[in-house]
Amino acid sequence: MYGYSIFMNRDLNEKDYLYIDKMTNHGFKGIFTSMHIPEDEASLYKKRLIDLGTAAKKNHLKLMVDISGQALEKAGCSIDRVEELQELGVTGLRMDYHISNETIAQVSQKMTVSLNASTIRQEDIDELKEYKANFNQLEAWHNYYPRPETGLSRESFLRKNEFLKRNSFKVMAFIPGDDSLRHPLYEGLPTLEAHRYQHPLSSLLDMESLNIDHIYVGDGGLKARTAWQINQYLQEGELVLQATQATNDFAKVLGEHENRQDDARDVIRSAQARFNEISEINPENTIERKKGSITIDNCEYGRYMGEIQITKRNLPADKKVNVVGNIIKEDLELISFIGPGQKFKIEKEKNND
Structure with a gap:
């Protein structure tokens, strides 16, 4: 209770x-x-x-x-x-x-x-x-x-x-x-x-x-x-995370997601994202991926293009991965609770009390 x-x-x-x-x-x-x-x-x-x-x-x-x-x-x-x-x-x-x-x-x-x-x-x-x-x-x-x-x-x-x-x-x-x-x-x-x-x-x-x-x-x-x-x-049963925008593709990551059942060590992988119909994603903002970075794989990743991830730890830059947004500092702690199959939602940061 x-x-x-x-x-x-x-x-x-x-x-x-x-x-x-x-x-x-x-x-x-x-x-x-x-x-x-x-x-x-x-x-x-x-x-x-x-x-x-x-x-x-x-x-x-x-x-x-x-x-x-x-x-x-x-x-x-x-x-x-x-x-x-x-x-x-x-x-x-x-x-x-x-x-x-x-x-x-x-x-x-x-x-x-x-x-x-x-x-x-x-x-x-x-x-x-x-x-x-x-x-x-x-x-x-x-x-x-x-x-x-x-x-x-x-x-x-x-x-x-x-x-x-x-x-x-x-x-x-x-x-x-x-x-x-x-x-x-x-x-x-x-x-x-x-x-x-x-x-x-x-x-x-x-x-x-x-x-x-x-x-x-x-x-x-x-x-x-x-x-x-x-x-x-x-x-x-959903964890809501607020995030700031880094590129115009940020809009593609907003909304509801579910972590894959085969829970990765370094990243949260949206289970459905890669299978949505998407247009060509060109390399952009392929910078160091700090903890809480929201990323989309670009066309350099071949069939992985369009995969949406949130980093659980600091990771190096990868020319195949675009950083499109970042989980706000206040919500970073919640990332560790997104386990296998956990539903989560990414929202644009609001001015909240």
């Missing part, structure tokens, strides 16, 4: 509601929010939680709330009365080490409980079993890390997830957004440090390759262009 974050450090406004509608239309099914932000006034949370819960119910979304006992009580709520939270639209609670395993087990009988993935030990699992926890409603959620250099390493992440999967937990992790970054650092909210400054879709695709069950955007927003790219992937 895919989700995103809405933080309660202020009242929801029209922009927030539009964002919720947009993300719902893009295929996202869950909202994450937090109720223990120290710089905020906990007494305001009740109204904000009601507003967010109402929006979640309207859009048929899961709503996971990260709690601390004190903030919950100040807001007039309690984990002893989860039915009231459910009426507000809350479908799950994220509980940390300060809440006893006995309480966690009791709440799991009534709603989904997510535990801190990094701190779950075998002793906790054994104790939860003793207290008759409903493991069908227990999940392991990793943290996000606002401070640079503090996100998890890939190696430790994989080791922990192996343990969690072995014990039948569904695992969740955060990827960074690229808009409305979280104050006060504005450095992204990833689980993996390697994802901190990556394209959000690149991070999402990487998490999918690691068999993560739930992937949430940690930050408060996605740029319109990024949200569209993610929508095209989630809804159509």
Whole structure:
């Protein structure tokens, strides 16, 4: 499942509601929010939680709330009365080490409980079993890390997830957004440090390759262009890449493509392009092919004339290959996820927010 974050450090406004509608239309099914932000006034949370819960119910979304006992009580709520939270639209609670395993087990009988993935030990699992926890409603959620250099390493992440999967937990992790970054650092909210400054879709695709069950955007927003790219992937299974023009033949590469099943090491090869009816292509702009170059084979390549490729790495100039365009810098990371049979689309660069 895919989700995103809405933080309660202020009242929801029209922009927030539009964002919720947009993300719902893009295929996202869950909202994450937090109720223990120290710089905020906990007494305001009740109204904000009601507003967010109402929006979640309207859009048929899961709503996971990260709690601390004190903030919950100040807001007039309690984990002893989860039915009231459910009426507000809350479908799950994220509980940390300060809440006893006995309480966690009791709440799991009534709603989904997510535990801190990094701190779950075998002793906790054994104790939860003793207290008759409903493991069908227990999940392991990793943290996000606002401070640079503090996100998890890939190696430790994989080791922990192996343990969690072995014990039948569904695992969740955060990827960074690229808009409305979280104050006060504005450095992204990833689980993996390697994802901190990556394209959000690149991070999402990487998490999918690691068999993560739930992937949430940690930050408060996605740029319109990024949200569209993610929508095209989630809804159509297609990676959309924007590119700049280098020659007049650039128009020939625009549109939908599919990488060949026999995936090449150095280039992405459009499966259909060479078999389209084309006019003579003369040598032009036969320059060095840097990573992300979009090329068309010219007449010097004989029967290969018209083949469209995207380079996965820097390649030397070839008098038989014309460079007609270039994938924009922001989308270069996505190239590595175009595997055998993957659909992709090349669009001319737009001015996007």
